[in-house]
Amino acid sequence: GGREANQVSDDYRYQDGNYEGYAPNDGYYRGGDEPTHEEDAQSDVTEGHDEDDEVYEGEYQGIPHPDDIKAKQKKRAPAMDDEYRDRADLMAERMEDEEQLAHQYENIIEECGHGRFQWTLFFVLGLALMADGVELFVVGFVLPSAEKDMCLSSSNKGMLGLIVYLGMMVGAVMLGGLADKLGRKKCLIISLAINAAFAFLSSFVQGYGFFLFCRLISGLGIGGSLPIVFAYFSEFLSREKRGEHLSWLCMFWMIGGIFASAMAWSIIPHYGWGFSMGTKYHFHSWRVFVLVCSLPCIASLVALKFMPESPRFLLEMGKHDEAWMILKQVHDTNMRAKGEPERVFTVSYIKTPKQVDEFIEIQSSTGTWYQRWLVRITTTFKQVWDNVLYCLTAQYRMNTLILAVVWFTMALSYYGLIVWFPDMIRYLQEEAYESRVKIFDEEEVSHFTFNFTLENQIHRNGEYRNDKFIGMKFKEVRFEDSLFEECYFEDVTSSETFFENCTIISTVFYNTDLYEHKFINCRLINSTFMKEKEGCHLDFEEDNDFLIYLVSFLGSLSVLPGNIISALLMDKIGRIKMIGGSMLISAVCCFFLFFGNSESAMIGWQCLFCGASIAAWNALDVITVELYPTDKRATAFGILNGLCKFGAILGNSIFASFVGITKVVPILLASSALVGGGLLALRLPETRDQVLM
Numbered sequence: 001g002g003r004e005a006n007q008v009s010d011d012y013r014y015q016d017g018n019y020e021g022y023a024p025n026d027g028y029y030r031g032g033d034e035p036t037h038e039e040d041a042q043s044d045v046t047e048g049h050d051e052d053d054e055v056y057e058g059e060y061q062g063i064p065h066p067d068d069i070k071a072k073q074k075k076r077a078p079a080m081d082d083e084y085r086d087r088a089d090l091m092a093e094r095m096e097d098e099e100q101l102a103h104q105y106e107n108i109i110e111e112c113g114h115g116r117f118q119w120t121l122f123f124v125l126g127l128a129l130m131a132d133g134v135e136l137f138v139v140g141f142v143l144p145s146a147e148k149d150m151c152l153s154s155s156n157k158g159m160l161g162l163i164v165y166l167g168m169m170v171g172a173v174m175l176g177g178l179a180d181k182l183g184r185k186k187c188l189i190i191s192l193a194i195n196a197a198f199a200f201l202s203s204f205v206q207g208y209g210f211f212l213f214c215r216l217i218s219g220l221g222i223g224g225s226l227p228i229v230f231a232y233f234s235e236f237l238s239r240e241k242r243g244e245h246l247s248w249l250c251m252f253w254m255i256g257g258i259f260a261s262a263m264a265w266s267i268i269p270h271y272g273w274g275f276s277m278g279t280k281y282h283f284h285s286w287r288v289f290v291l292v293c294s295l296p297c298i299a300s301l302v303a304l305k306f307m308p309e310s311p312r313f314l315l316e317m318g319k320h321d322e323a324w325m326i327l328k329q330v331h332d333t334n335m336r337a338k339g340e341p342e343r344v345f346t347v348s349y350i351k352t353p354k355q356v357d358e359f360i361e362i363q364s365s366t367g368t369w370y371q372r373w374l375v376r377i378t379t380t381f382k383q384v385w386d387n388v389l390y391c392l393t394a395q396y397r398m399n400t401l402i403l404a405v406v407w408f409t410m411a412l413s414y415y416g417l418i419v420w421f422p423d424m425i426r427y428l429q430e431e432a433y434e435s436r437v438k439i440f441d442e443e444e445v446s447h448f449t450f451n452f453t454l455e456n457q458i459h460r461n462g463e464y465r466n467d468k469f470i471g472m473k474f475k476e477v478r479f480e481d482s483l484f485e486e487c488y489f490e491d492v493t494s495s496e497t498f499f500e501n502c503t504i505i506s507t508v509f510y511n512t513d514l515y516e517h518k519f520i521n522c523r524l525i526n527s528t529f530m531k532e533k534e535g536c537h538l539d540f541e542e543d544n545d546f547l548i549y550l551v552s553f554l555g556s557l558s559v560l561p562g563n564i565i566s567a568l569l570m571d572k573i574g575r576i577k578m579i580g581g582s583m584l585i586s587a588v589c590c591f592f593l594f595f596g597n598s599e600s601a602m603i604g605w606q607c608l609f610c611g612a613s614i615a616a617w618n619a620l621d622v623i624t625v626e627l628y629p630t631d632k633r634a635t636a637f638g639i640l641n642g643l644c645k646f647g648a649i650l651g652n653s654i655f656a657s658f659v660g661i662t663k664v665v666p667i668l669l670a671s672s673a674l675v676g677g678g679l680l681a682l683r684l685p686e687t688r689d690q691v692l693m
Contacts (some may be wrong), residue, residue: 099693100330101351105312108327108347109238114245119319122245124307125229126252127300128192133256134293135195135222137217137552139164140422141264145286146211156208158656161419162649163212167219168226169645175224176638177384180631183231184310187634192301193230194221196294203290222297223645227637234625234633234692235312236330239569243688246625247567247618248593254563254614256296257556263292265549312692316631318352381444387635391628399627400636402684404643407620409677410583411644414613416651417590418555420666421606422548423659425599433476442553489514493533551603558607574686575623582616583678590671596664616678626687 143157171191179187195218202214230246237245267289311323311330328345334342391400439458446465455475462482469489476498484504492512500520504527513533566578589609595601628636655666 008359019087036398051671077433090272090667101315101353102691102693104351105315106239108350109236111346112327112331113334113338113552114238114241115402116337117330117333118241118245121233121236121307122249123302124303125233125247126255127296128175128225128229129249129252129304129566130259131195131297131300132222132226133253133556134260134296135164135168135219135256137257137264138199138290138293139262141268141549141552142290145268145284156269158653160208160212160215161270162652163216164219165415165645165649165652167216167221168223169642169649171220171223172227172638172645173642174220174638175563176227176466176641177387177635178380179224179228179231179634179638180387181383184228184313184634185237185304185307186309188225188232188325189304191221191224192297192304194218195225196221196297199294199297200291203287203294210229223641227237227634227641229639230621230625231634232310235310235630238409239689239691242626242692243570243575243622244567246622247563248568250614250618250621251560251563254556254559258553259296260293261549261553261556263289265553267292312630315350315352320350320352324350366533368370384635387632388639391636391639396628396632396636399684400640402680403620403627403640406579406583406649406681406684407640407644408615409673410616410620411647412651413586413590413673414651415619416655416666417606417609417670419652420655421555421602422551423656424663425551425602427660428599428602437476494518551606554603555606555610558611559614560611562611563618566615566618570619570622571688574688575626575688576682576684578619579616579623579681579684580678582613582619583674583681586613586616587671587674587678590667590674593667613674623684624688626690626692627685629693 002536139161143160146160147157171194175187175191178190198214198218198221202211202218205211233249234242234246235398270288290471308326308329309322311326314320315327316398324347325349331343331345332341335341387570390396411681420424433456437456437458439460440462441460443459443462444464445462447467449468449470450472451470453473453475454477458480459482460480462479463485464483464487465485467484467487469487469492471491472493474492474494476495477497479499479502482499484502484507486505487507489507489509489512491510492514496514497514498518498520498544499514499522502519502522503525504519505525507527509527509529509532511531511533512529514529515532516534562582566582570578586609589605589612592608593602593605624637624640625633654669658665
């Protein structure tokens with residue numbers, strides 16, 4: 001009985017915060033801090049009274065830990081108060097806490113300095129951004145080869161080109177939203193793992209459907225990485241470093257394009273780099289190229305395992321101790337690299353915002369495992385949806401709508417023209433190729449063996465009797481109103497070759513790819529088709545493929561000057577002037593495309609356009625990161641980047657449909673979109689002097 005009374009007395013005294021100098025620091029008033037005389041008397045009577053156990057006050061009854069005191073205090077006053085407080089009051093208190101945290105965090109990052117840690121993270125995240133740049137080029141480079149390997153029609157090729165953007169659009173919104181709830185590092189690892197796994201798998205699948213599915217999921221993964229990368233890196237940068245170093249990070253997108261172009265140029269033309277297993281499984285050089293293009297993603301995924309979570313995110317989640325340890329790691333890493341290991345991290349306490357929407361934790365004894373996971377998943381996605389709606393509240397609505405228009409117009413014009421340039425170059429090449437066609441009229445050939453390649457020819461009203469076509473290739477050859485009598489075709493491969501209004505009598509076709517659709521309005525009399533070639537074949541190396549690789553390489557390289565200029569001037573002239581100026585200059589470059597009537601002129605204007613527009617992209621990335629608070633940053637970036645990919649899909653579809661018809665519509669559409677988006681961007685608030693909320 002004495003021990004119980006003694007313990008009760010101690011508990012009350014610990015809760016009131018007057019034991020050994022421990023005092024409450026949560027700001028709540030409490031009356032009756034001094035213990036009553038009756039309690040003192042009771043304690044004096046019972047002190048040391050138990051002679052059997054020899055228990056004395058002050059021995060292990062315990063000197064309480066400050067966290068224990070805070071826990072007991074919270075149970076007494078704040079927890080009860082919160083039940084009766086309006087949600088608006090709690091949100092107002094949280095916003096006040098976030099503002100205090102933003103300024104304190106800025107001071108902490110300045111104390112940590114900018115050094116080895118940030119540069120290490122710079123290269124790790126740069127590899128992830130490089131993988132995003134590679135992903136956009138992969139399908140375009142492999143299409144000429146894949147269409148032969150997988151017998152792709154024009155509609156199939158178009159779908160394969162757009163499916164990557166569709167995956168990126170979904171991935172940006174979904175994974176960007178999850179990054180604000182589950183963490184930057186965790187979601188970035190998930191994103192890169194999805195991309196690496198399905199990009200690797202796509203190099204081995206043979207069917208068109210499976211390849212399309214793998215590229216869709218691969219795009220979904222890499223699409224989610226872009227908003228996370230910028231949100232993640234920005235939270236380790238101080239205000240005066242943020243604009244410049246986020247712009248330097250954008251250079252890795254350019255490096256990804258250069259890497260993809262160089263690898264395509266050096267790998268795809270080597271058709272012998274591969275193997276076959278029977279007649280059904282073929283692993284050609286373009287599949288080797290797809291495999292190599294997954295390497296930046298894999299490298300970033302491995303390196304990311306050694307990097308910490310964003311401390312700014314952890315503080316938003318109320319995880320003070322974890323955030324403090326990471327910030328101390330950043331500080332110590334940078335100080336050791338500067339030769340000042342004795343510098344001490346002076347921060348002892350960091351403000352954490354009040355947690356309003358706590359994540360629902362379900363005890364392992366509650367329900368079945370799938371019920372617990374179902375509740376966790378639905379709760380998480382509800383929180384993500386709430387974040388999406390938050391971006392459209394009165395405080396952020398106007399900025400979100402303006403940014404949406406600017407992102408969309410930029411993507412519509414940029415991605416539309418990026419596809420239009422190579423298509424126009426191909427069209428100019430085809431026009432030049434057709435101008436060199438050879439026409440043969442009324443030729444008569446008999447008892448002759450053709451065992452060489454016929455290319456870019458038209459044969460009209462010819463007669464071929466007892467001729468043999470053995471082990472040869474037809475490329476862009478047309479036979480019109482011609483007669484074939486008692487001829488023999490063996491081991492013949494053809495590309496864009498047709499027989500039109502021809503009469504074919506007593507002729508044998510053995511092991512050829514001259515299928516039925518290649519005979520247009522022809523009369524076939526006593527002719528035999530034996531052992532037709534199966535599948536599709538890479539029958540010719542296209543010389544213009546090399547030019548396309550070169551065009552993409554030069555287009556990627558041309559953004560280097562724009563990247564350097566934007567990085568150096570981002571914090572000097574501001575984000576808004578950078579966006580507006582870059583988009584208006586890009587619009588002027590579009591008008592000069594009216595004078596691009598040759599391949600060299602088109603390549604030159606493409607380089608100029610890419611170099612001028614990259615500054616707007618960099619400034620858009622920076623201002624999108626800075627306009628939204630930490631717990632909404634990746635969500636907002638994901639929404640806007642998803643809208644950007646939707647603009648890319650529309651741009652690709654619209655601009656490609658006018659190739660060979662007119663240049664006026666694509667040029668005017670791109671120019672007007674850039675002018676409108678650039679002028680509207682001037683209404684956005686400048687963020688270069690703001691702390692990261």
